[in-house]
């Protein structure tokens with residue numbers, strides 16, 4: 001058995017920022033980060049457009065309160081306002097701190113950090129490093145792990161969370177290199193495992209975003225909050241779904257349909273292309289449904305619309321959004337200086353997740369905490385995004401709540417002993433699980449089942465939803481869950497057996513997908529990213545509440561808990 005004072009699962013922005021904070025608060029603590037990828041390959045590295053903070057460098061009228069209001073309005077009033085207040089108030093400080101850690105932000109001519117407009121934000125407050133912001137921040141944080149002597153277990157896959165009598169005691173992990181299985185125990189454990197975009201067939205997320213942390217928590221009997229709220233980003237490059245950053249619209253690009261119209265005038269006239277993502281994704285989907293989408297030959301009636309940068313000119317495109325230009329050039333052969341890019345909505349972000357308080361402590365129920373378990377970043381739901389996240393608030397959440405959670409853990413472990421864990425049973429069970437996968441003589445290949453599952457989720461729980469379509473979806477998912485018992489692995493070896501990892505990830509995808517669909521069925525209203533064709537109105541009387549989904553093999557139970565409303569009374573959401 002291996003042991004550390006604190007173990008963090010996930011080497012993205014949230015996990016790394018927490019680790020750095022622990023080292024600052026108490027350098028004598030023994031901290032480890034476990035990641036199934038190299039930390040630098042966490043999805044955070046792909047973040048493009050920027051990170052929000054009311055620095056007032058470009059817009060002296062901005063304030064933390066304006067940032068908080070935009071965030072709460074963007075969330076369709078489902079965000080917890082105490083958590084949003086912390087997010088907006090601490091934002092300027094965490095940005096300056098990142099700069100002191102060495103992050104190279106883009107600059108104004110006078111040397112201060114530059115800030116650009118972003119969807120749903122009423123002021124220019126998004127700080128950025130061209131359109132490679134995640135790359136700039138994550139590299140510095142990972143450098144700081146090394147500088148602070150944090151132990152990194154890279155390319156280890158965490159298979160399960162050990163929770164006994166309401167206390168998190170450790171983890172079971174699998175070494176991708178050679179198949180070794182090890183138990184780790186710690187005084188505090190943090191989940192920072194990121195999102196689940198791979199539950200859907202078209203996503204901007206990396207291959208590792210399979211919701212493992214969420215599935216681990218759910219399978220340990222813990223609730224998942226607000227899982228029905230899936231963000232579909234308006235501009236996934238067609239057909240791959242790879243993200244074209246919102247920064248491109250922030251810098252002035254247009255969305256146009258097959259008639260050549262800037263159709264956002266009909267949906268959000270005051271914000272146009274910079275309306276929040278839920279509204280823009282619905283508008284694009286409606287345009288495509290109405291036959292005003294575009295085909296590859298430029299004719300009407302196709303599956304995408306255009307993102308048009310041509311009026312911005314080569315110099316601005318190449319200096320402000322060079323990566324977006326490169327993506328379109330490399331992946332679909334389009335030079336955005338002369339031609340518009342084909343785009344449509346793509347699964348992008350998880351508003352829901354593992355419920356926590358504002359110190360990152362995980363909730364065991366609507367009113368109880370788990371001893372020794374913490375979470376932050378995209379896998380957590382604190383909840384600052386409610387029913388719809390504003391762009392550039394997620395990196396901010398990772399840094400603000402990563403820092404707070406790190407500080408809370410450093411304090412929590414003070415004076416505590418390592419928990420007692422009986423390791424044999426857990427190791428035996430994990431070995432059986434892996435051997436069971438290798439020994440199966442089933443008929444289904446992993447990639448076949450995964451594709452079926454992702455297609456079912458996209459078809460039955462996409463941008464628009466309704467009772468019948470979701471009910472059919474749930475039946476399909478149950479069938480696929482049974483077929484998972486009959487998967488077949490070609491690779492029977494232990495060395496770099498990526499098929500084993502894919503099989504374990506598919507299990508996470510199945511658990512998370514079922515939770516999303518069940519939570520979506522239960523919420524009979526439209527709010528933020530959750531858009532029900534059979535219940536088109538928001539219903540505050542019944543549903544101004546967070547959902548809590550409890551997973552079990554027998555099915556999923558849904559209950560609700562109140563939203564913290566401390567500053568802004570809910571209003572109709574118009575742009």
Ligand SMILES: Cc1cc2nc3c(=O)[nH]c(=O)nc-3n(C[C@H](O)[C@H](O)[C@H](O)COP(=O)(O)OP(=O)(O)OC[C@H]3O[C@@H](n4cnc5c(N)ncnc54)[C@H](O)[C@@H]3O)c2cc1C
Pocket residue numbers: 009010011012013014015034035036037038039041042043044045046047048049050051133134156157158159192193194195204205206208209212213243348349376377378379391392393394395396398
């Ligand atoms: C293309 C793209 C662009 C984006 N652009 C922006 C932007 O400009 N601004 C913004 O605010 N947000 C943006 N976002 C969202 C934002 O990047 C993410 O929400 C955020 O980076 C998530 O960070 P994280 O630390 O929670 O998780 P991640 O960075 O996803 O890291 C997860 C970590 O967990 C590890 N892990 C997962 N499962 C296991 C397991 N079973 N065992 C061991 N390790 C495991 C992974 O290896 C990884 O290290 C973007 C997202 C995408 C996909």
